[in-house]
Amino acid sequence: MKDLMLLNGNVYTMDPHLPKAEAVAKKDSKIIAVGKNSEIENLGRKNFKVMNLEGKTVIPGLVDCHAHFLSFAYSLKRVNLEGISSFGQVLSVIKSFSTKLKPDEWLVGGGWDKNILGDESIFTKEILDKVWPNGPALLQSKDHHLLWVNSKTLKAAGIEKTTQNPPGGRIEKDQLTREPTGILKENACSLVWEKVPRPSAADSKELLKESLKIANSYGLTAIHDLEDQEALILFQKLLENGDLSLRVCFWVPDQNLDSAIDLGITSGFGNENLRIGGVKLFSDGTLGSQTALMFEPYEGAKDNFGIEVTSQEELAQMVEKASRAGISVAIHSIGDKGVHQALNAIEGPLQQNIGENRLRHRIEHAQLLRPQDVERFGKLNVIASVQPVHAPSDKQIAEKYWGKRCRLAYAYKTLIKSGARITFGSDAPIETLDPLRGIHAAVCRQRVGEKESWYPEEKVSVAEAIFAYTQGASYASYEENLKGSIQVGKLADMVILSQDIFQINPEEIPDTKVECTILGGRMVFES
Numbered sequence: 001m002k003d004l005m006l007l008n009g010n011v012y013t014m015d016p017h018l019p020k021a022e023a024v025a026k027k028d029s030k031i032i033a034v035g036k037n038s039e040i041e042n043l044g045r046k047n048f049k050v051m052n053l054e055g056k057t058v059i060p061g062l063v064d065c066h067a068h069f070l071s072f073a074y075s076l077k078r079v080n081l082e083g084i085s086s087f088g089q090v091l092s093v094i095k096s097f098s099t100k101l102k103p104d105e106w107l108v109g110g111g112w113d114k115n116i117l118g119d120e121s122i123f124t125k126e127i128l129d130k131v132w133p134n135g136p137a138l139l140q141s142k143d144h145h146l147l148w149v150n151s152k153t154l155k156a157a158g159i160e161k162t163t164q165n166p167p168g169g170r171i172e173k174d175q176l177t178r179e180p181t182g183i184l185k186e187n188a189c190s191l192v193w194e195k196v197p198r199p200s201a202a203d204s205k206e207l208l209k210e211s212l213k214i215a216n217s218y219g220l221t222a223i224h225d226l227e228d229q230e231a232l233i234l235f236q237k238l239l240e241n242g243d244l245s246l247r248v249c250f251w252v253p254d255q256n257l258d259s260a261i262d263l264g265i266t267s268g269f270g271n272e273n274l275r276i277g278g279v280k281l282f283s284d285g286t287l288g289s290q291t292a293l294m295f296e297p298y299e300g301a302k303d304n305f306g307i308e309v310t311s312q313e314e315l316a317q318m319v320e321k322a323s324r325a326g327i328s329v330a331i332h333s334i335g336d337k338g339v340h341q342a343l344n345a346i347e348g349p350l351q352q353n354i355g356e357n358r359l360r361h362r363i364e365h366a367q368l369l370r371p372q373d374v375e376r377f378g379k380l381n382v383i384a385s386v387q388p389v390h391a392p393s394d395k396q397i398a399e400k401y402w403g404k405r406c407r408l409a410y411a412y413k414t415l416i417k418s419g420a421r422i423t424f425g426s427d428a429p430i431e432t433l434d435p436l437r438g439i440h441a442a443v444c445r446q447r448v449g450e451k452e453s454w455y456p457e458e459k460v461s462v463a464e465a466i467f468a469y470t471q472g473a474s475y476a477s478y479e480e481n482l483k484g485s486i487q488v489g490k491l492a493d494m495v496i497l498s499q500d501i502f503q504i505n506p507e508e509i510p511d512t513k514v515e516c517t518i519l520g521g522r523m524v525f526e527s
């Protein structure tokens with residue numbers, strides 16, 4: 001790998017001591033100089049491959065702090081119902097997809113959104129039996145918290161009239177006949193997922209390689225992945241073969257907390273290519289499925305306060321156990337009460353001085369806050385790990401179910417002002433993996449093409465958004481001294497952009513092209 005010299009650039013370093021530079025040089029995987037053209041040229045051109053940037057913008061490599069990357073890879077090969085606004089269209093897309101399947105094969109996909117398609121009651125097993133009678137079918141809702149399945153799937157999972165709801169889950173049943181309707185919620189979904197045949201390791205690896213290329217083309221150099229052992233095994237295989245073109249910080253699922261502790265794994269274990277972040281826990285469900293845990297009921301449904309996926313007591317015990325073992329937690333919490341209980345669970349061990357203060361706990365999503373909980377993030381040093389595309393994309397449904405409470409929904413600026421650390425991610429495949437779309441959503445609080453901002457007081461600056469995708473994310477993986485800014489001694493992870501996103505009209509951010517992605521000094525994407 002030849003050493004590289006970038007000259008005539010418009011470099012935003014994200015290093016407060018030298019925020020802007022013209023040139024950067026790297027040796028092997030690290031940055032060795034940042035500064036003016038003349039300073040960098042003094043290193044001697046002949047030892048370097050010289051790239052003239054002609055004024056193009058350079059920023060540190062972007063890090064997606066919340067992705068389900070293997071699911072994203074699988075989604076490339078599954079039926080995609082996203083954005084479809086009529087139920088008839090949903091059925092015909094499934095039907096035409098099914099012509100590619102072998103008889104008896106599982107039909108798998110998702111992306112349907114009951115909030116745009118109509119009431120949940122239209123998603124019945126009978127309708128799905130008509131479209132795919134040959135084999136089992138399961139279709140995940142856009143937010144991944146509901147499953148719509150057919151009769152063959154229910155049979156394969158052994159779900160019938162008398163089957164009890166699993167803890168933290170619900171099997172929807174007909175009020176008269178008690179027959180399962182074909183809708184499963186929250187933890188009930190895993191009864192079915194366990195039965196779905198997984199693609200072979202070879203197929204999964206190919207899909208992952210395709211996904212890595214997509215990620216690099218978006219300017220991503222690292223992700224935080226929240227998945228299970230299958231993903232971790234595949235990442236190790238890719239790394240072994242030199243094919244892992246993203247740095248991965250991996251979060252262990254809640255059911256593996258005890259095994260992680262038994263093995264002696266602690267947060268930060270690994271290296272800059274593949275590292276363990278901690279354990280992912282769940283406090284509640286989602287807004288899309290109205291299962292996020294609420295202090296006050298959902299608007300228009302006075303009995304629905306959401307689902308407590310893990311009880312307050314159990315959540316506190318899990319955080320305490322993890323903290324004692326040197327493991328940070330990332331707690332999925334969406335409703336105001338879900339977030340409140342997650343903060344309580346984190347506060348307990350801190351008050352008793354359990355766990356080293358090196359732990360970097362986080363709350364995933366934090367979509368709705370009670371005013372009195374905002375300051376607790378900063379005080380307890382809890383990272384708010386949020387996904388900005390959710391804000392404009394959820395706004396209609398948030399207003400429908402949370403009404404006036406939306407003032408503190410997706411409240412990124414309020415969190416930053418209160419002293420909270422904040423990181424950005426995508427939640428792919430639920431939303432696009434493209435971080436420029438995330439930056440746009442955080443800065444504009446509107447969908448691409450829309451003119452009106454949703455709660456504009458919660459807009460963040462471009463610098464704050466990039467900070468969340470770089471330095472903020474690197475802090476969350478214990479790597480703030482290793483990456484996240486263009487600084488001497490740090491890894492040479494950089495992105496070259498077609499335009500200066502700090503200067504253009506923010507509405508044009510999604511039109512920006514990634515021209516080149518550099519990972520550890522190596523080009524992993526060139527347009």
Ligand SMILES: [Zn+2]
Nearest residue numbers: 066068226427
């Ligand atoms: Zn997620």
